[in-house]
Amino acid sequence: MNKAGALQSTSREVQAEARRCQLIEAALELFAERGFEATTIKDICERAGVAPGLIYHYFESKESLLLETVRAQGAGTEFCSALVPDHTKPASTELLEIAKTFYKVHRSKWPLMRIFVREAMGNQALSDRWMELIRGSVAEISRYLDTRVRAGELRPHDTEISARILLHTCGMMFLSGEPESRLKGLCDVLYRGIQAERPKRATKRGGGR
Known part of the structure; x- marks a missing residue:
């Protein structure tokens, strides 16, 4: 991989990690405010400012997001x-x-x-x-x-x-x-x-x- 390709790959990784952190932060706020059951995937994505389907690129389910939110804290x-x-x-x-x-x-x-x-x-x-x-x-x-x-x-x-x-x-x-x-x-x-x-x-x- 050339230098330009490496930089582009690194940039994508940084963006992906930033989105992942946004989702975790949004989930933390909503799970604390409303509870796990009352919070939907749509709610989390709207709070994080990302497309609803994107969340499954980072987490298998809402429960896995809950556990990762706790781990990240x-x-x-x-x-x-x-x-x-x-x-x-x-x-x-x-x-x-x-x-x-x-x-x-x-x-x-x-x-x-x-x-x-x-x-x-x-x-x-x-x-x-x-x-x-x-x-x-x-x-x-x-x-x-x-x-x-x-x-x-x-x-x-x-x-x-x-x-x-x-x-x-x-x-x-x-x-x-x-x-x-x-x-x-x-x-x-x-x-x-x-x-x-x-x-x-x-x-x-x-x-x-």
């Missing part, structure tokens, strides 16, 4: 990587930082998270990915809590359950529109429940004359 990997606690910090403060990070990631990735929430129950592939994210985040937080148990800050307990309580409650609070300011109350309650008991001071008995 990192499939929530930012969610997992952000929820890695600082093992050097006490749980008395780090639990709140984890909860705040949960809110921050959900706000920044809300279209993706909304797709997970709306579609995971009816789509096995999405459900599997969602559960993978939850298990990964629970494991990270559980490992952190284990270090705080060994440090003597927390009492021995099933740290996986504590991690699940924190994440699931944060999720319910976020979805119900609870303000971030209420996260401190949640973390205080959880912390008091798993905090190690402080040794009781021996009381001195007063001697009689």
Whole structure:
């Protein structure tokens, strides 16, 4: 292939990738706004500004486009990587930082998270990915809590359950529109429940004359 032909081929590849990205972006917006079932191929193509038949050049079906849309967004990997606690910090403060990070990631990735929430129950592939994210985040937080148990800050307990309580409650609070300011109350309650008991001071008995 000569130089002109190579440049032309590269240009076509760039254009094709640009159209593919347009379709994914349009699908992300519409799936989040309307849901998977209520969104048609025609809707996606109109939002992306491409001919309806062109979508099948890039994706086999609407479901394959849904899965690719999730994959292109990192499939929530930012969610997992952000929820890695600082093992050097006490749980008395780090639990709140984890909860705040949960809110921050959900706000920044809300279209993706909304797709997970709306579609995971009816789509096995999405459900599997969602559960993978939850298990990964629970494991990270559980490992952190284990270090705080060994440090003597927390009492021995099933740290996986504590991690699940924190994440699931944060999720319910976020979805119900609870303000971030209420996260401190949640973390205080959880912390008091798993905090190690402080040794009781021996009381001195007063001697009689």
